[in-house]
Amino acid sequence: MSYVAPLKDMLFVMNELAGLSAVNALPNCEDATPETVEAILEENAKFCGEVIAPLNHSADKEPSFWHDGKVTTSKGFKEAFRQFADAGWQGVQHPVEFGGQGLPKLVATPCIEMLNSANLSFALCPLLTDGTIEALMTAGSDEQKKTYLENFISGKWTGTMNLTEPQAGSDLALVRTRAVPQGDGTYKISGTKIFITFGEHDMAENIVHLVLARTPDAPEGVKGISLFIVPKFLVNADGSLGARNDVHCVSIEHKLGIKASPTAVLQFGDHGGATGMLVGEENRGLEYMFIMMNAARFAVGMQGIAVAERAYQKAVAYAKDRLQSRDLAGSAGAVTIIHQPDVRRMLMSMRAQVEAARALAYVAAAASDAGHHHADEATRKANQACYEFLVPIVKGWSTEVSVDVTSTGVQVHGGMGFIEETGAAQYYRDARILPIYEGTTAIQANDLVGRKTVRDGGAVARDLIEQMRATEAQLAAIDSGSYAQDLEVIRKRLADAASSFEAVVAYVVANFKADIKGVFAGSVPYLKLSGVVLGGWQMARAALVAAGKLQAGDGDASFYKAKIVTARFYADHILTQAVSLQAAIVEGSAGVLALTEDQF
Numbered sequence: 364m365s366y367v368a369p370l371k372d373m374l375f376v377m378n379e380l381a382g383l384s385a386v387n388a389l390p391n392c393e394d395a396t397p398e399t400v401e402a403i404l405e406e407n408a409k410f411c412g413e414v415i416a417p418l419n420h421s422a423d424k425e426p427s428f429w430h431d432g433k434v435t436t437s438k439g440f441k442e443a444f445r446q447f448a449d450a451g452w453q454g455v456q457h458p459v460e461f462g463g464q465g466l467p468k469l470v471a472t473p474c475i476e477m478l479n480s481a482n483l484s485f486a487l488c489p490l491l492t493d494g495t496i497e498a499l500m501t502a503g504s505d506e507q508k509k510t511y512l513e514n515f516i517s518g519k520w521t522g523t524m525n526l527t528e529p530q531a532g533s534d535l536a537l538v539r540t541r542a543v544p545q546g547d548g549t550y551k552i553s554g555t556k557i558f559i560t561f562g563e564h565d566m567a568e569n570i571v572h573l574v575l576a577r578t579p580d581a582p583e584g585v586k587g588i589s590l591f592i593v594p595k596f597l598v599n600a601d602g603s604l605g606a607r608n609d610v611h612c613v614s615i616e617h618k619l620g621i622k623a624s625p626t627a628v629l630q631f632g633d634h635g636g637a638t639g640m641l642v643g644e645e646n647r648g649l650e651y652m653f654i655m656m657n658a659a660r661f662a663v664g665m666q667g668i669a670v671a672e673r674a675y676q677k678a679v680a681y682a683k684d685r686l687q688s689r690d691l692a693g694s695a696g697a698v699t700i701i702h703q704p705d706v707r708r709m710l711m712s713m714r715a716q717v718e719a720a721r722a723l724a725y726v727a728a729a730a731s732d733a734g735h736h737h738a739d740e741a742t743r744k745a746n747q748a749c750y751e752f753l754v755p756i757v758k759g760w761s762t763e764v765s766v767d768v769t770s771t772g773v774q775v776h777g778g779m780g781f782i783e784e785t786g787a788a789q790y791y792r793d794a795r796i797l798p799i800y801e802g803t804t805a806i807q808a809n810d811l812v813g814r815k816t817v818r819d820g821g822a823v824a825r826d827l828i829e830q831m832r833a834t835e836a837q838l839a840a841i842d843s844g845s846y847a848q849d850l851e852v853i854r855k856r857l858a859d860a861a862s863s864f865e866a867v868v869a870y871v872v873a874n875f876k877a878d879i880k881g882v883f884a885g886s887v888p889y890l891k892l893s894g895v896v897l898g899g900w901q902m903a904r905a906a907l908v909a910a911g912k913l914q915a916g917d918g919d920a921s922f923y924k925a926k927i928v929t930a931r932f933y934a935d936h937i938l939t940q941a942v943s944l945q946a947a948i949v950e951g952s953a954g955v956l957a958l959t960e961d962q963f
C-alpha cells in the first residue's frame with residue numbers, strides 16, 4: 364500500500380496547536396506564510412508518496428550491500444536521492460546564504476515526517492546530513508562553512524556522525540580514536556568507528572565524516588574529546604575533490620530492520636593516517652556533537668511518529684478489507700474486521716498515540732523557532748529551555764510509542780502481519796532501532812532527569828504544568844454543546860494526569876541527591892509519564908479547538924468530530940496510565956534495586 368501524507372492533521376497541528384502564524388511573525392520567518400507552507404507540504408507529500416515510498420518494501424528485500432570496500436545502495440536510492448537533492452528538500456530549514464530555503468523548523472518537521480514515513484532507511488542519509496550542517500553552522504569556521512555547507516545542502520555531498528566505537532556506545536568517555544596534530548593545522552586520525560549510518564554509499568560524490576577523537580595530551584573522559592571533519596575525498600583549495608582520504612568501510616552490518624540503510628564499520632588511518640580538520644576548539648567536541656545530537660534526537664523522534672503513522676495507515680486499510688467473523692450485533696455473514704470492537708480499539712490506540720506524539724513534536728519545533736528567532740531575549744530563552752526539555756521526550760517517548768504502534772499494526776493483520784509480504788512486519792522491524800540509536804531511551808531519560816529537570820529545580824516542568832492547568836480551565840469554561848461530556852472527561856483526566864506529573868517532578872527534584880539510584884530506577888517511567896501527559900495535553904488542546912470550530916460551524920465537521928473522539932479515547936485509555944506510572948516511579952524503586960547480582 365502506498366503512503367498518503369496526513370496533511371489535514373499536520374496542518375491542523377501546525378496552525379492550531381503549534382502556532383504557525385506566530386512563528387511566521389518571528390524575525391527571519393516571514394516567508395513561512397500559511398499559504399506557502401501548505402503549498403510546500405503538498406509538494407513534499409507528492410514527492411514522498413510517488414518517488415520515495417514505492418522504494419520502501421523493495422529496498423527491504425534487497426538491502427544495500429558491501430563489496431570490496433564499496434557500498435551499493437538499494438535499487439532506486441541513487442536516482443531518488445538525486446531527485447530529492449535537486450528539488451531542494453535537503454535545504455528546507457537551512458540558511459539561504461548556503462543555498463537552503465531558510466524556513467522554520469516547524470515547516471521542516473512535517474517534511475521530515477513525510478520522508479521518514481515514506482522510507483525510514485532512505486531518510487537516514489538526509490537526517491544525518493542535517494545534523495552535520497547544524498554542527499558546522501554552530502562550531503565550524505567560516506572557511507569550513509564555505510567549503511562544506513553548500514555542498515551538503517545541494518546534496519552533492521552527505522554527512523555522517525562518528526561517535527560509536529566497539530567499547531564506547533552510551534558512554535562516550537571511552538572513545539579511543541586518536542588525533543595527532545601535524546603542525547600544519549591538520550591532524551592524523553586513527554581508530555575504528557562502528558555502526559556508522561550511511562558511512563559509505565554511492566549516492567553522493569563525497570561523504571564527510573564528523574568524528575570524535577582524542578588528541579595526545581587530552582584529559583581523560585568526556586572533557587578530552589575533540590571533533591574533526593574527515594572527508595572521504597580531501598577537498599582542494601578551489602573546492603574540487605582531491606586525494607582519497609585514509610578512511611575505509613571494512614564491512615556493513617546485517618540488521619533486524621532499516622536494512623537498506625548501510626551501517627558501516629569505518630577504519631581510519633590503516634594506510635598512513637586519515638587527514639582530519641579540527642572543528643572549533645580542542646576538547647570541546649562533545650559539546651559540539653551535542654548540538655548535532657539534539658537536532659538528530661528530535662529527528663529520530665520524528666522517525667518514530669513517521670513509521671507509526673505508516674503502520675496505522677496500513678492497519679486501517681487491512682481492517683477495512685479483511686472479512687472475518689460476524690458482527691456482534693448480528694450479520695448474515697462475515698464482516699470486515701473493522702466491525703470488531705477490539706480491532707477498533709487497536710486502531711484507535713494507534714491513531715491516538717500518533718496524533719498526540721505528532722502534536723507534541725510540532726509544538727516543540729515551534730518552541731525551537733521562537734528560541735532562535737524571537738526578538739525578546741527572555742522569550743527566546745524560555746522557549747529554548749522548553750524545547751530542550753521536550754527533546755528527550757520527543758525522542759524517547761515517540762520512539763517507544765512507535766514500537767508499540769507498529770507491533771499493534773502487526774496484530775491487526777493477524778497471521779498475515781507476521782508474513783513479510785504485507786509490509787506490516789517491516790514497519791515493526793524498522794521501528795525497533797529507534798529507541799536505541801541516538802542514545803537509548805535510558806540515556807534520554809537520564810538527560811530528562813539530570814540536565815532537564817534537576818538542574819533548574821523543575822522550573823521548566825512546572826511552567827508546562829501551569830500551562831496544562833490553563834488548558835484545564837479553558838475546558839471547564841467552554842460551552843461545547845453536544846460535546847460537553849467528552850470535554851469534561853478529557854478535562855478531568857488531564858487534571859489527574861497533570862497532578863501525577865507534578866508529584867513525580869517534585870519527587871525527582873527532592874530525592875535526586877539523597878536517593879540517586881532510586882530516582883534513576885524510575886527514570887524511563889518518568890520519561891514515559893512525561894510523554895503520556897504532555898501528549899495528552901496536546902490532545903486536550905486539540906479537542907478544545909475542534910469543539911470551538913464545531914460550535915462556529917467552521918470547516919470540516921467530520922475531521923473535528925473525529926478529533927474530539929480521538930482525544931476522548933486518548934484521555935480514557937492512555938492518559939489514565941499516568942497514575943500507575945506515578946506509583947511505579949515514586950514507590951517502585953525498591954523492587955528494581957533489591958536483588959543482589961547473584962540472585963539474577
Ligand SMILES: Cc1cc2nc3c(=O)[nH]c(=O)nc-3n(C[C@H](O)[C@H](O)[C@H](O)COP(=O)(O)OP(=O)(O)OC[C@H]3O[C@@H](n4cnc5c(N)ncnc54)[C@H](O)[C@@H]3O)c2cc1C
Nearest residue numbers: 524525526527532533558559560626799800801802803805
Ligand atoms: C543501525 C544502527 C545505526 C547507528 N548509527 C550510528 C551512527 O550513525 N553514528 C554513531 O556514532 N553511532 C550509531 N549507532 C550506535 C548507537 O548510537 C548505539 O548503539 C547506542 O547509542 C547504544 O550504544 P551501545 O550499542 O554501545 O549500547 P550500550 O551502551 O552498551 O547499552 C546497552 C544497554 O545498557 C543501557 N545503558 C548503558 N549505559 C547506561 C546508563 N548510563 N544508564 C542507563 N542505562 C544504560 C542502555 O540503555 C542499553 O539498554 C547506530 C547503531 C545502530 C544499531
